[in-house]
Amino acid sequence: MTILLAGGLSMTVTKSKSGRSTKQGSKRGASLTIGLATSGPAPRFTPTSGKISLAPDLMKGIVARKGAAKGVLSGFGRAVLQAERSGKPVRMTVVVEPEAISPRIAVEEMSAPAGNALDTALAAARTRGAARAADILNGEDMLTADAFAEEIGATRETVHKKRRRHEVLGLEGPKRGIRFPKWQVSRSGELLPGLPLLFRSLGDHPWAVYRFLLQEHAELGGGTALEALRRGRVEDVIAVAGSIGAGAFA
Template structure:
């Protein structure tokens, strides 16, 4: 059974599609993996997303429109522009994004955009960024939201404003509280 689960995980990673199977256990203790035919069963997520007028399709469209507006802001720049501001190369910027040392937001059509505000006065990324990824997870959009959202624990300021005021430890504490589902 574990082997079948491993095969299903590999298949979904390779194809980018969900894989369904059922585990059938008989009263005698026999275990059998059952793969449903391709068109059998409940409508899959992809079909639901494409259904015109579905709530999921509308929500997805709203999310994509919001992402496009965010990525189109003046404070969002390309890897080349951020590299220029940092005094480095585009390759270095992309490597630092992969290493979770920079926040790079990906959109549907515009590629990656980098918020300029993640650089301190010296043109270096805030040193806390890798710790925020570790605390809040791998999604750069999660970090973006955390940093630009006002937090009661920071007297209603954004986490970014607190970072710019030199309050790294406090920002990390708020991030940890959010990740744990508790509040300071």
């Protein structure tokens, strides 16, 4: 049978032929069972399934200092509870002095590693970006492929072919599928000129083209690229897009 001693120290006890109880060591050495405090009105320690193998000499030292072993396990239990309650990693420091009966134990919260903080910030930024994209695609000026096809007097298949050739701007979101800004069609039903060249300058990214078209540019007299294209200033717009694509951000 297994007996739990002083906060988690366990060893196997057997009966010899003479009837006397003897402590039996295994070839793998003794083991230390870790007890964790459970939260609630009456916290108590319960043994976990995990065990730490101990060398025979170390086992003798721990048996001689049962209070020390119990103190270490108690500190570990406090550390686990603090980590669960705060949701943050904690550091448990054990200082053992030569003549001390019990060790000194300190438990403190650790700051999150820089990598974790960066990952959290990037995840939050992606979430904000997805939410912003969803808001844009929900706008009244965003048309489905069928509605846009009707707007330009073409079929749905023609619209998607034009999108793949970058003759029209189609924006894709996380849930709503592809939407086509209505403002890229003039009152006379003509599409914006120079879109294929604009895509080429901005790396073939539809959202980058969308942002560029609606952004005001000093090189275009403080107006947007969309307004400049409507006035036929295709070369000026492409020149500004080329400078941005080369690394000179507006």
